[in-house]
Amino acid sequence: MKPLPQFLFAQAFIVCALGRLVQSFSTFQWPNPLLNYADRQLYEGPVDILAEGCPPRNDSTIPAQWLRIAYHDMSTHNVDDGTGGLDASIQYELDRSQNVGEGMLASLNDFNGFQIISPFFGMADVIALGAIMAVAGCGGPFIPFSAGRVDATEAGPPTVPEPQQDLASHAESFRRQGFTPTEMIALVACGHTLGGVRQVDFPLVVTDSATVLQTFDTTPAFDTAVVSEYLQNTTQNPLVVGPNVTTRSDFRIFSSDGNATMQSLLSPANFNQTCSSLFERMLNTVPSNVNLTDPITEPFEYLVMNDNPSRTVTLLWADRQGLFCPPSGCSQPSNSTENVFFTIIGQMQEVTATRYPFNATINATSSISKFWFEINENDGSEPITVDNGGAGFVIDQDSVFVDVVRTERIVAHSGPVSEEFMKLVVRENSASSGASVASFTPSLNANPPFTPTINTTDLQLDASNPPDGKFAFFTANISFSATFLDLTISSANSTITQKNFDLTAVNLPFIFTSL
Ligand code: HEM
Ligand SMILES: *[C@@H]1O[C@H](CO)[C@@H](O)[C@H](O)[C@H]1NC(C)=O
Ligand SMILES: *[C@@H]1O[C@H](CO)[C@@H](O)[C@H](O)[C@H]1NC(C)=O
Ligand SMILES: *[C@@H]1O[C@H](CO)[C@@H](O)[C@H](O)[C@H]1NC(C)=O
Ligand SMILES: *[C@@H]1O[C@H](CO)[C@@H](O)[C@H](O)[C@H]1NC(C)=O
Ligand SMILES: *[C@@H]1O[C@H](CO)[C@@H](O)[C@H](O)[C@H]1NC(C)=O
Ligand SMILES: *[C@@H]1O[C@H](CO)[C@@H](O)[C@H](O)[C@H]1NC(C)=O
Ligand SMILES: *[C@@H]1O[C@H](CO)[C@@H](O)[C@H](O)[C@H]1NC(C)=O
Ligand SMILES: *[C@@H]1O[C@H](CO)[C@@H](O)[C@H](O)[C@H]1NC(C)=O
Ligand SMILES: *[C@@H]1O[C@H](CO)[C@@H](O)[C@H](O)[C@H]1NC(C)=O
Ligand SMILES: *[C@@H]1O[C@H](CO)[C@@H](O)[C@H](O)[C@H]1NC(C)=O
Ligand SMILES: *[C@@H]1O[C@H](CO)[C@@H](O)[C@H](O)[C@H]1NC(C)=O
Ligand SMILES: *[C@@H]1O[C@H](CO)[C@@H](O)[C@H](O)[C@H]1NC(C)=O
Numbered sequence: 001m002k003p004l005p006q007f008l009f010a011q012a013f014i015v016c017a018l019g020r021l022v023q024s025f026s027t028f029q030w031p032n033p034l035l036n037y038a039d040r041q042l043y044e045g046p047v048d049i050l051a052e053g054c055p056p057r058n059d060s061t062i063p064a065q066w067l068r069i070a071y072h073d074m075s076t077h078n079v080d081d082g083t084g085g086l087d088a089s090i091q092y093e094l095d096r097s098q099n100v101g102e103g104m105l106a107s108l109n110d111f112n113g114f115q116i117i118s119p120f121f122g123m124a125d126v127i128a129l130g131a132i133m134a135v136a137g138c139g140g141p142f143i144p145f146s147a148g149r150v151d152a153t154e155a156g157p158p159t160v161p162e163p164q165q166d167l168a169s170h171a172e173s174f175r176r177q178g179f180t181p182t183e184m185i186a187l188v189a190c191g192h193t194l195g196g197v198r199q200v201d202f203p204l205v206v207t208d209s210a211t212v213l214q215t216f217d218t219t220p221a222f223d224t225a226v227v228s229e230y231l232q233n234t235t236q237n238p239l240v241v242g243p244n245v246t247t248r249s250d251f252r253i254f255s256s257d258g259n260a261t262m263q264s265l266l267s268p269a270n271f272n273q274t275c276s277s278l279f280e281r282m283l284n285t286v287p288s289n290v291n292l293t294d295p296i297t298e299p300f301e302y303l304v305m306n307d308n309p310s311r312t313v314t315l316l317w318a319d320r321q322g323l324f325c326p327p328s329g330c331s332q333p334s335n336s337t338e339n340v341f342f343t344i345i346g347q348m349q350e351v352t353a354t355r356y357p358f359n360a361t362i363n364a365t366s367s368i369s370k371f372w373f374e375i376n377e378n379d380g381s382e383p384i385t386v387d388n389g390g391a392g393f394v395i396d397q398d399s400v401f402v403d404v405v406r407t408e409r410i411v412a413h414s415g416p417v418s419e420e421f422m423k424l425v426v427r428e429n430s431a432s433s434g435a436s437v438a439s440f441t442p443s444l445n446a447n448p449p450f451t452p453t454i455n456t457t458d459l460q461l462d463a464s465n466p467p468d469g470k471f472a473f474f475t476a477n478i479s480f481s482a483t484f485l486d487l488t489i490s491s492a493n494s495t496i497t498q499k500n501f502d503l504t505a506v507n508l509p510f511i512f513t514s515l
Contacts, residue, residue, distance in 0.1 A: 038147035051137030063134030064195025065103030076156030082288025124149035140222030144295035
């Protein structure tokens, strides 16, 4: 199921995607905004664009920079008191020598630039997703994705391990972060298969000033070269063979169990499996008062099907009284299909899907209480009903909602002056006495911390749209870049809120005009 826009009267645009999948989506219950959004970001979001193919940047790679920042951000965790972890506190820790390296700022700018930070999906979730895309982009294993991290608003403790510290200090750092000495060896090997050490950042580790960055192994890929080159004693890893013995931290760590763990990681299958599960734990290391979603391992927004061009998919719905309306009024076949383009995660899982869009007209008086789908393969088999596990896709209130047909993105020009804003149009039960909208806009700052803006604006009666049935139209000008809305209406005896309306899941008309 694709992000189902809350629901839209007059023209309902509901989308249903069917794909050929390994597993079923059976356990997913709609609505679940966080899981739905996390699934969409993993399988259709923009983050893989900068990770696909393990692209180079400044003598390292973008994925190497993304993986390192995830570890450094997580490093504030203290298993003894449950504080710290992957919480984006790194945004407030960049001036520390532990976090030296232009990759840190570059990565945070990459993450903010995707503009996917949302009311329930913060920078910490994007850092985790970035690490997953980084590993996959360089040919490494899939790491299951859980979402729901909470962004810190201040720095955590300075607990990132540094190369000049001794083995006992490193073992204690990893214990504090929740990992055993054996897991420490593997985690460092899994991390140091990407990237390397920059001379300007660590001049005592990489002493030759002609070297910009000394890589940990000879391949940019996520592979076992870091292990095999170490064991063959051919490695150029500066944290193993650098001229200064004090900063040979990888050597001390890798050899700390007589090389037993490194020997086991020579097997590519074991390297894949070990790195995937340790990275999953690393990314899911969060303060103990934070709850993450169950891990996402498949695109459950989509229904399980074999490809079938003669398939028909029908949208059905019940009116506000819960009655199934006459077939002429309450069903709508999809008459077109769209390909779903998956991220590198979907590609590595060999998933394919087709999207079936609907454009249904819903009676504004009788309204809608829930909808569901019927899938007919037209091959003699029984049609299948997809109804959210029996409950249907329930629309819990129809008193206030965004009218996505009338809402417009406006670009107004007057000579060199231009103004961009969104003309939001809301339909509401005209019995209300007041209405407001809280708009969420991801940060457009050039530097961290990237904190979103939440502005609350009163809605005005919209003179350009006359009332329709029991509904009146209200409007407000909001930020062009707003992505999520909370609508609130009040009447004498109640307050109704429509939370987290996702403007990124709908196509709004663009209007170019003069000021
Ligand atoms: C004792 C533990 C560790 C020490 C002392 C250490 C040290 C370092 C140092 C000195 C650099 C060079 C950074 C720069 O030049 O800017 C580096 C890079 C890196 N580290 Fe670690 N590290 C440790 C553990 C880890 C772990 C557990 C990971 C797992 C994700 C990791 C991932 C990376 C990556 C991917 C890079 C390359 C960054 C790039 O090329 O831009 N490190 N590490
Ligand atoms: C490399 O780093 C410099 C700043 O040190 C930056 O201006 C440049 O754009 C970077 N190159 C790439 C490809 O990111
Ligand atoms: C590893 O190589 C270094 C030089 O590259 C050499 O000094 C050392 O003896 C070698 N160690 C082993 C165990 O072969
Ligand atoms: C080796 O590294 C340590 C820690 O960074 C530093 O204190 C020491 O001066 C370095 N030794 C040499 C010879 O550069
Ligand atoms: C572990 O392997 C390294 C690299 O080959 C070697 O220098 C070291 O002596 C080995 N340590 C043990 C205890 O075998
Ligand atoms: C490791 O994972 C990658 C990515 O899924 C895959 O291409 C590779 O074949 C795997 N290697 C082994 C030995 O499982
Ligand atoms: C996390 O889950 C536990 C157990 O279900 C619950 O008691 C707690 O309130 C939840 N915490 C948050 C912040 O949602
Ligand atoms: C689908 O239906 C809409 C309106 O019902 C129509 O405008 C459109 O042309 C149809 N598309 C196809 C591919 O038949
Ligand atoms: C939906 O159908 C209506 C007419 O029934 C048409 O005006 C509108 O353009 C269609 N919208 C889309 C997105 O196809
Ligand atoms: C819309 O629903 C109302 C109430 O059920 C009904 O009276 C009216 O005829 C319907 N309008 C259309 C165009 O079907
Ligand atoms: C929105 O902005 C336009 C253009 O500046 C203005 O004409 C209109 O009155 C504004 N609407 C509201 C509700 O503020
Ligand atoms: C939020 O409101 C302030 C004050 O009205 C305004 O200056 C600012 O541009 C708004 N920002 C966004 C992102 O809506
Ligand atoms: C609010 O109160 C009015 C009058 O008492 C009543 O008719 C109406 O049904 C109430 N609405 C809600 C949503 O409770």
